Amino acid sequence: MHFVEKQNITIPDFPATGPILDIGGGGEGIIGILKGTQVITIDPHWGELTESAPGPHKVQMNGQRLGFPRETFGTGTSFCTFGYIGDAFHRAVFREIKRVMQSGGTLHFWDISAPAKFKPDKRYFVLPLRVHVRDQTIDTGYGIRWCDHAIDLAYYRDIAEHVGFETIEQASTGHTLFLKLHKR
Numbered sequence: 001m002h003f004v005e006k007q008n009i010t011i012p013d014f015p016a017t018g019p020i021l022d023i024g025g026g027g028e029g030i031i032g033i034l035k036g037t038q039v040i041t042i043d044p045h046w047g048e049l050t051e052s053a054p055g056p057h058k059v060q061m062n063g064q065r066l067g068f069p070r071e072t073f074g075t076g077t078s079f080c081t082f083g084y085i086g087d088a089f090h091r092a093v094f095r096e097i098k099r100v101m102q103s104g105g106t107l108h109f110w111d112i113s114a115p116a117k118f119k120p121d122k123r124y125f126v127l128p129l130r131v132h133v134r135d136q137t138i139d140t141g142y143g144i145r146w147c148d149h150a151i152d153l154a155y156y157r158d159i160a161e162h163v164g165f166e167t168i169e170q171a172s173t174g175h176t177l178f179l180k181l182h183k184r
């Protein structure tokens with residue numbers, strides 16, 4: 001494993017009406033902590049969902065096949081989930097999120113970025129992270145399979161735009177990235 005230096009990230013509150021679809025909200029369940037019962041969080045691994053903080057509605061479901069009708073949600077979120085989904089499936093998951101989001105809706109997307117692998121013997125790229133959300137400080141870490149191409153802001157933005165999202169905000173700090181994406 002290749003470890004990089006611990007980083008801080010603050011997840012600010014954002015306005016949202018109606019239910020929020022959170023992709024891969026197991027583990028710490030950061031979006032559930034931020035938005036509580038307004039969140040419907042999906043994750044294919046029930047064990048991950050049972051670990052996350054109470055509050056959101058938890059549904060065992062794969063982001064590649066969302067069991068919701070089209071145009072269901074005005075707001076979507078994904079916090080450090082895509083790094084855990086094989087990159088062969090990233091386009092399919094963005095496409096599914098877009099399908100179930102309403103026109104005019106917003107997807108708030110955070111993830112970690114990693115350069116192209118430069119240490120052939122290391123399989124995972126690990127970012128220890130201190131997350132500030134509401135009044136909580138959560139020390140955690142995310143390790144993604146380290147691949148031969150960079151996984152960064154441009155990588156995710158290009159895929160999201162390819163499936164039809166419009167980028168309205170973008171930021172990259174150290175090894176974290178944020179995209180605010182709009183469905184026309």
Ligand SMILES: C[S@@+](CC[C@H](N)C(=O)[O-])C[C@H]1O[C@@H](n2cnc3c(N)ncnc32)[C@H](O)[C@@H]1O
Nearest residue numbers: 024025026027028029030045048062063079084
């Ligand atoms: C690092 S955790 C995400 C952290 C979480 N969002 C949080 O707030 O703490 C990555 C999650 O992605 C989930 N995941 C993996 N493949 C997925 C898929 N195809 N669709 C949705 N979630 C997936 C994993 O089960 C895991 O719970």
